[in-house]
Amino acid sequence: MTEQLRLYTYWRSSAAYRVRIGLNLKDLRYETVPVHLLRDGGEQHTPHFRDASPQGLVPVLKHGNRMLRQSVAILEYLDETWPAPPLLPATSRDRQRVRAIAQAVACDVHPLNNLRVMRYFEHTWHVPQPERDEWVRHWIVDGFRAIESMLNDHPSTGRYCDGDTPTIADCCLIPQVYNARRFGVAVEGFPTIARIEQACLALPAFDNARPERQPDCPAPQ
Structure with a gap:
């Protein structure tokens, strides 16, 4: 059984957009947790979110108890964890x-x-x-x-x-x-x-x- 996936995201973040595409290509269900990057100076700067992302950046993908950061690294993690369909070529x-x-x-x-x-x-x-x-x-x-x-x-x-x-x-x-x-x-x-x-x-x-x-x-x- 797949552990719960939770994506900390912002609708207009292109880095978060990358991960949404990858999750969708893998047909993986995930919970969306919005992080508003403009409201009140940016919710990414709050102590609570900094616990998830020390850089104060989205996206963060929570898989079970693991916090995964950096969009391209997350995409490679998805590909290694759920190999089909692949996001990288064979050679x-x-x-x-x-x-x-x-x-x-x-x-x-x-x-x-x-x-x-x-x-x-x-x-x-x-x-x-x-x-x-x-x-x-x-x-x-x-x-x-x-x-x-x-x-x-x-x-x-x-x-x-x-x-x-x-x-x-x-x-x-x-x-x-x-x-x-x-x-x-x-x-x-x-x-x-x-x-x-x-x-x-x-x-x-x-x-x-x-x-x-x-x-x-x-x-x-």
Whole structure:
């Protein structure tokens, strides 16, 4: 019997979005525990949540009594604990490529435009909103140019980032595409990324993980 899974998440967190996709692809039931990153200065800074995440970051996945942190590490944990369907390819060469694409998002693009960076720009350096938004767009476009090159015309690229089965690379890429659209990046300028996004979002596992489908997503005004 699977021990209870509890995901500490925020509806618009792209890192949490990655893990929601992975859980859905594995068809794993989990309880959602919203952590509002903006309310009252951010619930991630409360002592209670810091016990779960010393970095004060979402997501955290609680599996039984274990607290699992860092989205890509959580995805690999899911794949090792519940191997079917796999989130990594069968060969070491293809696994390396999938991890490289995932890390291009998770290590190189996302950290430059996450909430902590934007708040530091706003509250410490008093950078105006238009300049902050341009910073975000610049680094997303820079990263997407590289990722598009990694995907375009590569023999391992199929319907998804690697072949015809979603992998950890897709789990990381699709939330970053959501962020790109949110900040006005013309994703259609990256045709392979845009095509893979459409293929992924046609799957219930990706569609149900969308930010607007989460229970803590604010009602439209």
